[in-house]
Amino acid sequence: MKLYKLDLLTLLISLFILSACQNTDSIGLDVDPSTGISGTFIDTVTVRSSTVREDSILTNTLTQYPLGYFNDPIFGKTAANIALSLTMVNSNTTFGTAPVLDSAVLVLHYGDEFYGDSTSKFQIEVRQLADQLNKSKAYYNNSIFNVNSAVIGSKLVTIRRRDSVKVNEIITGKPDVIKTKAPQIRIPLSPSFINSNFINAAPANFSTQALFMKFIKGLHLKVNEAQSSGPGGIAFLNLTDSSRLDVYYKNTNGTAIDTTLLSFPILNGSEPVAANFTHDYTGTPVQTQLNNPTTQYDVTYVQGLGGLRTKIRFPNLDKLKALGNITINKAELVVTVVDGTDNYKPSPRLLLYTTDIASQRQFIPDFGTNPLVGLTDFDFGGFYDTTNKRYKFVVTTFLQDILKGTSKQYDTFIAPVSVNYSRQSGPVASGTTASRAVIGSGKSGVTYKMKLNIFYSKIN
Template identity: 35%
Template sequence: MKFFRIDLLTLLISLFILSGCKNQDGIGLAPEQPLSGSLYVDTNIIVNTEKEDDIYTTSYIKTPVGFLKDPELGTTGSDAAFALNLPGTVAYTIPTGTITVDSAVLVLRYNGDFYGDSLTSRFKVNVYQLNERPLVTNNYFSSYNWDYRKSILLGSRTFSARPRTPFKIMDVVKGGADTLKRVPAHIRVPIDPDFIKNNFFGADPSVLSSNTLFQNYIKGLYVAADSLQAGNGGMYALTLDSSSVAVYYRSNTGGLLDTGLVALPVGHHASRITHNFSAPVKAALANKTTTSSTFYIQGVLGLRTRIQFPNLAEIKAKAGGDIVINRAELVITPNAGTTIPFRPIQKITMYGLDLAKQRILLPDATGASSTSLADPRFVSVTAFGGYYGAYAQSPNEYHFVITGFIQDLMSGKLKDNGTYLGAVDASNFTSVDYLAAPQALGRLVAAGTVTDKTSPNFNGKIKLNVIYTKLTK
C-alpha cells in the first residue's frame, strides 16, 4: 500500500488534487464549509471483475437490440421477443369487401440511446415468428432461450443507426387523400404480407374476438440482431411500448376502392442477451484471489466489479488515533487507449450488499449514514457522483463522494458485505440506481491496482482520496 502524507502547509496543493474541494460548485461540501485536515491517497484498493446478475428483462421502457464487436471485451448480442396486440387491444372486425395487403412494416421506435460505431457500421435485424406466446403473467430472464421459427424469415432490414433522426413517411388516410408526415426516429422492417394475410385478415373471426385469443393464435415476433453485420456494430435502445406492425391495405367494396392502415401494437416483451467475453476478460473473471491491474464494467447485463478497501485501519493508525473523515472521494480513470472509438460509459454506480446479499444503497447515495442522519458530511443524491467527466478539472475520470461510507467502515458501524461498481442508465437524475438493468449500453475498461511505474496507466490507477481531522481528547 502507498500513502502520501501532506501537511497543513501544503494543503492548498492537496485540494487541487481533490478537484478543488473548497468550492465544488455544489458537489460535496458547501462552499461556506472549507475543508481542513490531512490528506491520504490510498492506492491499495482491491478490484475484481464479475459477471453481472442475470435478471428479468420483461417490459423495460428501453429495450437493447444490436450486436457489438468490442475489441477489448468481446461480443454482445441482444434480441427482443414480444407479443402482438389487436388494434386497441379489443375485438377487431375485418373491413367489408375484398382486402388486399399492400405491405406490412414492423415499426421499431428508437429511444435515442446508442453505443458503438454508428459511422462505419451497417446493422441488420431479422424477424421471425415465435412458437410460444410471451405471457404477461411471466417474467423472463435475459438468458431465456426463446423458441421461434428460425427457418422462416418474415422480414429483414439492413440499415445505418440513426436513433435521433426523424424522417417523413406517407400517412394513409382512410376515405381521404394520403399525406406526408414527419415521424420520430425508428427502424422500418418489411414483413411478409402473406403472414399478415394468413394470421390477421385471413384468420377465423373468432380469433379476433379477444386479444388473448389472438395472441394465443399468432404467438408473437422475435427480432434478432444479425451477427454478420458490417463493422464493429453497436447497441441501440428501442421503445417497444410504442412500436407496432403497420399494415397497409386496400379494400374493394362493390368497385369502391380505398386505402387503409391498421396497426398491431407490440405487447408484452423481453430481451435475450448473450456475451462472448474476450480472453483478457475471461482471465479477469477467473481471478478471485488477487487484485487486478485492469477491471471492467459493461452494460447490457455484462460485467460489474467488486471493490474493497483493505487498509482503512492503517489510515487511522498512521494518524495516531481516532479521526473524522471530512471528505472521501473515489477516483476511477479509464485505461489509456480504450476510449476510442468506444467512449467510456456515461454513468456508473456504486452500491453495497446487505447480509442477505441483496443490493442496497451506500449511505452517501441517500444523504444519510448510520453515524448521523443530519451530518452535513453525508452528501445528497445529486452529489454522489458516477458521471464520466463531471468535473472540468478532471474530464477523463469518474468521481464518487463516499465520505459517510468510509467513515462508517472505519468506525465499525458498517460491515462490508460486498461493494460493487456497475453500469447504469444515465437518464435518471433524481435517485441513485443500483439494481442491474439491461438498458445501460456502454462499457468501461479502467485502471485497477497498477504497480508498474512504466505503465501508461500508473498515474490513473484507482485511488481513494481522504481528508481527515484527528480527534483530540
C-alpha cells in the first residue's frame, strides 16, 4: 500500500513537471503550436549585467541628426547641436541685376524621431561656423566646432513632427500662392548676415562649390536652454535631401521687378554635416553605477546617442556541459523594463551583439548573415513588447556554438538602435535615436530579473 502511494505521488510530480515544461507562454518562449518546442526547460543560468558608457560615434554619415536638450529625471542631461554645410545647385550662382533682399529662411525637415516632452518649447539659435567643415575629417560626437558668437537667426518652436505648415510659394510671373508643405522648422535669418554673405558678396565666391564653402564656412544649430521651457527633448532632422537655406530677393528683369527664390541645399552626402552630443549624469543613479562598475545593482541602463549600454556575461555557462551531450532547441534572453521608469517611452528597439578577442563588435550568429542560422529582424527580437513591457532576443545558435567550443564567450552588450535600423550598418553605436530604458539586471532575487530561458534535449 505504501509502495502504491509512492508510485502515485511520483506520477503526479512527473506530470506536473512535464506540464510546466510545455507551458511556453509563461516563460517567454512564445512559439507556434505547430512547431512547438520540446525538451527540458531551465532558466537558472547566471546572468551578470552592468551599465557601461557607450563608445564615441562617427557623425559624418548619420541618416538623421539630433538637435535639442533634454533633462531626464533618471538619466540626467543630454544636449545635441549640429554643424552643417550649404551647397549650391549650380556653379556661378548669381543674384542677377540690382538684387534687393526680401527674406531668408533656414528650412529644417524632421527626421523620424522626437524623444522627450512634446509640450516643451525650444529656442533654436543659428550661428555661422568660424571654420568650414573638412570632407576628409572624421567628426565624432565629441568633436568641438569653432563657432562665431553672433546669433544670425533664432526661433522659439514646439516640435510638431506631424503638423504640416503653410508656406508662401513664389511663382514667376504670377501672384504668390499659399501651399501646404511637409512638417518642418522654419528659422528666419538676419538680413544683415544674408546681405553681407549672399546678396552683396563678390560673385567670385559663388563661382565654384569649393570657393563658396571657403567663403560661407557653414552654419551651427544649438538650443538655448535658458530661453527654452520644459524638460526638453531631442528632435532629429533630415539633413540628407530636403533641408536648405531659402533666400528670397527682388531684382530687375527688363522693366519688371520680380521676386525670386534661390535655395542652398543641405546635403550631407555631398558636403559635411556633423553633430556634437553630450550626456551629464551628475547626481543620478546612472553616475553611481558608472562609479562602481563591479557592484551588481538591481537595474541597468541603456541610452542612445552614445550614452549607455548594458554589458552581459554568462559566467557559468560551461556548467551546462555537466548535463551531457545536449542540443539547444531554443534559447531566449528576456529583458524586462522596470515599472515606474517608463515616464518616457522605453526604447522601441534594442540590439544585442557580442565582441571578439580584439573587443571588436560582432553580430551573434542568430542575427548574422549566414542564411542557415541568421534570423529575420522580427524573429531575432529586440523590439519592445508594450503589453508585457519586455524585450526578447533569440540566442540559440550563439549559446550552442559556445557549448560546442566552436566559439568563445566574450562580452555581450545590449544598446538602443532606431526602429529602422538595418544590420547592413553593422553593430555600431547609434547616433540616430535618443531613446532609453531602465531594465532589470541579472542579479538574483530582483523583481524584473534578466533571464536566459533555455529548452534543450539530450543526444544519445
